[in-house]
Amino acid sequence: MAEEREVDGRTPRERFGDAVREHRELWPECRMTQSDLARRTRMSKSAISRIERAVPPIPSGLPALLDEIFGTDGTFKRLYDEIRADAFPVQYRQRMEAEPKAVAIAEWSPTVVPGLLQTAGYAHALFRAGAPRASDQELALKVGARLARQDVLRGSSPPDFSAIMCESVIRRNIGGRAVMRDQLASLLAAGAQHTNVLQVLPFTAETHGLVDGSMSILTGTDGATVVYTEGIKSGAIISESAAVRHLSRSYDVVTAAALSPEASARMIRELMEET
Known part of the structure; x- marks a missing residue:
């Protein structure tokens, strides 16, 4: 398997998981729990937990949905593209x-x-x-x-x-x-x-x-x-x-x-x- 490139000591998958957790915890209305995000994305809480811990896979439709939920203007899509690129030699x-x-x-x-x-x-x-x-x-x-x-x-x-x-x-x-x-x-x-x-x-x-x-x-x-x-x-x-x-x-x-x-x-x- 190809090894993921690191930036600031983190792979793209780790940065994706960290970004999910950070945006969830800094949700402006109140601290969004993993269960809250699971409901919004129609995923299980365990799936959200795995993604935040950088455990694959990431559903292909999730990055765009996260950008919509958090208003991040393509941040998650860009990180996902990096993950996809690093999956190849x-x-x-x-x-x-x-x-x-x-x-x-x-x-x-x-x-x-x-x-x-x-x-x-x-x-x-x-x-x-x-x-x-x-x-x-x-x-x-x-x-x-x-x-x-x-x-x-x-x-x-x-x-x-x-x-x-x-x-x-x-x-x-x-x-x-x-x-x-x-x-x-x-x-x-x-x-x-x-x-x-x-x-x-x-x-x-x-x-x-x-x-x-x-x-x-x-x-x-x-x-x-x-x-x-x-x-x-x-x-x-x-x-x-x-x-x-x-x-x-x-x-x-x-x-x-x-x-x-x-x-x-x-x-x-x-x-x-x-x-």
Whole structure:
């Protein structure tokens, strides 16, 4: 598991818990108890206690609710974003910090369903295969962190999202028949969203410039674009303009060779019915 970075001797999770306790105890009307906050957040008192003691997990909808209750203008959301970033190895953190700020995200994957589209069962199977000695709690934290990333696609103003997957991705059996059927159904649902475009690159496509690995193109609100490339145990952010332009062009070539969104959905649906 990744280690959380410390600021003033405290990790982001500890600072989140401390902030909850401090705002609760300094509530202007009267000292708010854990039971009071539990009622306001529709959680149990024990869950509030665990969060204040920096014991995971933190429900993804809680930070925004705490900001609303305490009038903290995004304080808890920022701390939660730090926690989410620290749930990933160092080489991935820059991407995790950039992803929620992107207005456009384009993904290419030759191996597995992109993280922003994975179901819990699919993600669990991947993590279990990669860390056979990990405890159930460790796996649950990893899965939770991955699913929390998907909040960027569920907000009121989600980014323009595009994903191209090799045909092998939707045919590869990850986690068994039931897990794959659920994952394929989830892909169909994601592809039906108006801000999403999902395509499959068929086996019949010619060799292309992205055959060596997965890639994400992230465009920020200022128009700046960075590319994230990923290997088995490594990841890198590329921001140099010529390299970004070259890789973006390679993505365009793959897009042109891929099946249309409608044809891709048909292929996914047929595979789901066979599974």
